Amino acid sequence: MYGELHGKVAVITGAATGLGLAISLRYILEGMNVVGDYVGTLPDELADAAKKHPDRVKFVEADVSNEKQVEGLAKTAVDTFGDIDIWVNNAGVEKACHTAEMPFKEWKKVLDVNLDGVFLGSREALKHFTKNKKKGTIINMSSVHQQIPWPTFAHYAASKGATEMFTKTIALEYADQGIRANCIAPGAIDTPINAKKFSDPKQLAQTESMVPMGNIGKPQDIANAAAFLASDEASYITGTTLFVDGGMTLYPSFQHGAG
Ligand code: NAI
Incomplete structure (x- = not known):
C-alpha cells in the first residue's frame, strides 16, 4: 500500500472487467477516488464498490474511441472529484484474423479502441495536467506484443507497438513539466479476454509452456504494477514499459540452454 495515493483521483478505462476491474479495486483499496x-453492463463487484464508497467511486459509460465521450469522461472526473492525478488507458480489444483476409473494419476497430483510445485518454489527461500545472501520471496498457510478433493478430500487435512509441514520445514531450507516462506490458493473464483459450486445458498448457515461470498471471499482478507506477516510488520512472509477464519476453525457447 502506498499512503500518498490516498485521496488521489484516477480515471481507468475498461474498468468493468479483467485488468481494469483489478486496478479499480486496488485503487479503491488505496483510498483513491x-x-x-x-x-455495456457494470459488474456486481464494481456496483458493490460504488455502493460501499459512494463518495469515492463513480462509473461513467464512455466508448474510448469516441472523442466526445472521452472528453465527457474527463469532465465527469473533474466535476465529481475536482481533479485528475492518474489516467489509466486500459480498454482494449483483440480478435484473431489472418492478415490476408482481415476486413478493413476489423483492423479499424482494434486500432480505434487500442490506439485512438490511448491517444484520446492521454490527451484529456495532458490537457488537465498542463492547464493545472500538475505532475500527473499516465499509464497505458500495452502488451508483450509491443515486442513479440503475433501472427493473426497483426492489428493488435501494431496497436500495442504504437502505444509504446506514443507513450515514450509524450513522456519526453512533458518530462520537464514533471508529468510521467509509462506502459505496462502484461504477458498471459487470466481475464475474460483469454477465457475461451484458458478454459481449454490443452491451450492453457501450451501458453504456460511459453512462460518461463510456468504459470499464467493473475489480474492482481497487473494491479500491483499499476499501483507502483502511480506511486511516488516510481517518481523517477517515465517513458518506459514495465513487463509483467513471468519472463515471456525472455526468449523462453532458450530457457534450458538450447541454442
Ligand atoms: P477484458 O476483455 O476483460 O477487458 C477489456 C475491457 O475493455 C472490457 O471491460 C471492455 O468492455 C473494455 N472495452 C472494449 N472496448 C471498449 C471501448 N470502445 N470503450 C471502452 N471500453 C472498452 O480484457 P483484459 O485482459 O482485462 O484487457 C485489458 C487490457 O490489457 C487490454 O488493453 C488488453 O489488450 C491488455 N492486455 C491483456 C492481456 C491479458 O493476458 N489479459 C495481455 C496483454 C495485454
Missing part, C-alpha cells in the same frame, strides 16, 4: 469507464 476512482472514475471507472465502461461499456
Whole structure:
C-alpha cells in the first residue's frame, strides 16, 4: 500500500472487467477516488464498490474511441472529484484474423479502441495536467506484443507497438513539466479476454509452456504494477514499459540452454 495515493483521483478505462476491474479495486483499496469507464453492463463487484464508497467511486459509460465521450469522461472526473492525478488507458480489444483476409473494419476497430483510445485518454489527461500545472501520471496498457510478433493478430500487435512509441514520445514531450507516462506490458493473464483459450486445458498448457515461470498471471499482478507506477516510488520512472509477464519476453525457447 502506498499512503500518498490516498485521496488521489484516477480515471481507468475498461474498468468493468479483467485488468481494469483489478486496478479499480486496488485503487479503491488505496483510498483513491476512482472514475471507472465502461461499456455495456457494470459488474456486481464494481456496483458493490460504488455502493460501499459512494463518495469515492463513480462509473461513467464512455466508448474510448469516441472523442466526445472521452472528453465527457474527463469532465465527469473533474466535476465529481475536482481533479485528475492518474489516467489509466486500459480498454482494449483483440480478435484473431489472418492478415490476408482481415476486413478493413476489423483492423479499424482494434486500432480505434487500442490506439485512438490511448491517444484520446492521454490527451484529456495532458490537457488537465498542463492547464493545472500538475505532475500527473499516465499509464497505458500495452502488451508483450509491443515486442513479440503475433501472427493473426497483426492489428493488435501494431496497436500495442504504437502505444509504446506514443507513450515514450509524450513522456519526453512533458518530462520537464514533471508529468510521467509509462506502459505496462502484461504477458498471459487470466481475464475474460483469454477465457475461451484458458478454459481449454490443452491451450492453457501450451501458453504456460511459453512462460518461463510456468504459470499464467493473475489480474492482481497487473494491479500491483499499476499501483507502483502511480506511486511516488516510481517518481523517477517515465517513458518506459514495465513487463509483467513471468519472463515471456525472455526468449523462453532458450530457457534450458538450447541454442
Ligand atoms: P477484458 O476483455 O476483460 O477487458 C477489456 C475491457 O475493455 C472490457 O471491460 C471492455 O468492455 C473494455 N472495452 C472494449 N472496448 C471498449 C471501448 N470502445 N470503450 C471502452 N471500453 C472498452 O480484457 P483484459 O485482459 O482485462 O484487457 C485489458 C487490457 O490489457 C487490454 O488493453 C488488453 O489488450 C491488455 N492486455 C491483456 C492481456 C491479458 O493476458 N489479459 C495481455 C496483454 C495485454
